[in-house]
Amino acid sequence: MDNLFALNIIHRPELSPEYAERALGGRKDVRDESLDIFLFQQSAAHENGLKTTIQITYASLFSDKIVEIAKEHHGIYGDEIGLSLLGLPCKQFREKYKTEDFCIWMFDEETKKQIVDDCFSLFFEKFGFYPESTGSYFLDAFTINYIKKKYPSVKCAVATCWEEGPKAYHTCNNSWYTFMDGGPWNPWIPSKVNSHCPASGKEDDSGIVAIPHLSRDLMACFDGNGSNFGTHPQNVLRGMIYYKDGDSVEYPYLYNLIDEYRHLAKYNDGYCYNMMFVGPGWLNRAGRWEAPYELLAKSYRDGMKYYGKLKKEGKCVDMTMSEFADFYRERHPDYRRGECALWKDILYGSDKEYFWYADPALRCCLDFNQGGAMIDLRPYIARIPQETGIGTDSVWDASYPYLIQANYRAGYFTHYAGAGTVKSCKVHYHGQSADLCLCRTMASFRRTEGGVEITADPVTVLLDGLAIVIRSVFFFEDGTGKVLTRREIVNDLHGEEVEFEEYFTGGFGTTEYQPDMTKLTLGVGKEEFPFTYHGKKLSGKGTAHVSIPDVYTRVEMGGEADLCEVEEGIAFSPVYHLRASKKITKGAFETWLRLQREN
């Protein structure tokens, strides 16, 4: 298949965008300014030959002018008229719902349904049809299922903002309650049970194609603030990722980022994707993030200009959201195939490389600057039946739980005692040990029968004078929740025996803080014990496993091991350990990690 770079450009008119209202201090011309911003964004796209999806907000449905413009632009430019569940706040909304809340996933179930019905029926009244696309920063499974049942015309939705969670909260001085970590970075078909998880098949298909709210930098956003590193020109300004040349402000990073997304075609059968969705608040006349309006506007025009240039060169196909949904389904007939991204640093000047993988069973990140260590793992196979909003156990936290998150939970490096969450391998020889986390390398990608294989460039471990050259190979099996790891000895050890210890140090949760672990059960083979924070160990010939009822997950690790082991953490280091060890003189040590759903 030919490479195809699909692009969605989305504009939402808001008549009282929250940022503008606050920035302008309730000045009277907020309404007119908002309309101007929308018109500016539309013309920036159209001037560059690009079509858009107009996501009408509840507030703007009360404006005949907006409705008229949307119809006109649909007729002239082929823009799609969709309906956003963002932009709820307005006089009518506040009077009716008696609330200052504005995030659809945070309302109670009845109110979610009422708001959806309100928005969709008013949309129908104004346009005479129901929309094919909708969205919010985050859409939970409950809301998607309700929308799809009641308004089956909907086939595409903005449904998450990638890795927006504790990091965004901290960046916003602990005031921004958008916790939605753990979803896919690129479009996916959401499961009916949990919208973060890609559907496993027809019966699990929610009926829509979900897209992220931004195309984000898969390395910069893992550690830094997501809202600085996306295909969103004003995010780039917010991150101060620009330099001045005379009177001009330049931001090559924006183009590098778009290009890196284009490069992902290499790992996804020639398909790659980008979206730009800049809300009007980012373009207000008062300026934002030290940037005057003129710079905000220039950066937006430049973004559109670059996409327009790619389109003219035949390197990009602009689509409306519903067109994209059809295209995506055509291009992804197999639900189980993993979305892949071998991501290189394009910003800081390191040679770091991550491999991101997402399929219906798991999402995972390997860090080749740490020898291919697993630094993030989400058990999608568990289909955790999360509910969010008032009246549930999780009013604002919609993140999908991790088992490993090396930044929230320490990873390789800890202070003084304990261990952080990471999966890696230790090598032992003559009483000395080394962890592959300290072996920096890069890797190559290959699609194989039923999965993908990532091969790290060999690294050298030096123990008691013996150089051991090791190549790590990782195999992700499409949609099964199984990851194979092979540690190959590449050089001749002249009969010396070394021990490989593959290990998985895990936790679970959505934030930096570990919830109580006493519901966990650890075991090797048929022997088991409950988690009590006493550092208890168990080893034997069978498979090492842990059951974590809080996240409906069972983790198993095994392979051609001499010995498997489990160990519970202590109060100071609330984690669990799974290990598989083998002594060899040559050849390879192969282990597998398997995630399963467990009630």
Next chain:
Amino acid sequence: MAQAAKGKLNFRCPRCFMRDIDIDMFFDADKKEYYCLRCNFRGTEEEVEALNEQVKEKYGRLRERVTDFGADNRPPVFAPHRRGEQ
């Protein structure tokens, strides 16, 4: 003195920005300086702007354009970015 107010461009605290916190500063008209509510930074607009330039030092590729993403196991190839070029 009268209460402080937002500055003309919503200057964020450069010291807090360096630790990944976006927090708007307020302007003390009497002392003609911006100050942070959270950390102990205070400074003039010029001082803020100078620190904002320091902030960018972490972006080693700030002025570079990727010309080739190269082989999987090689870093991308970069060239100096030229004004106005995309």
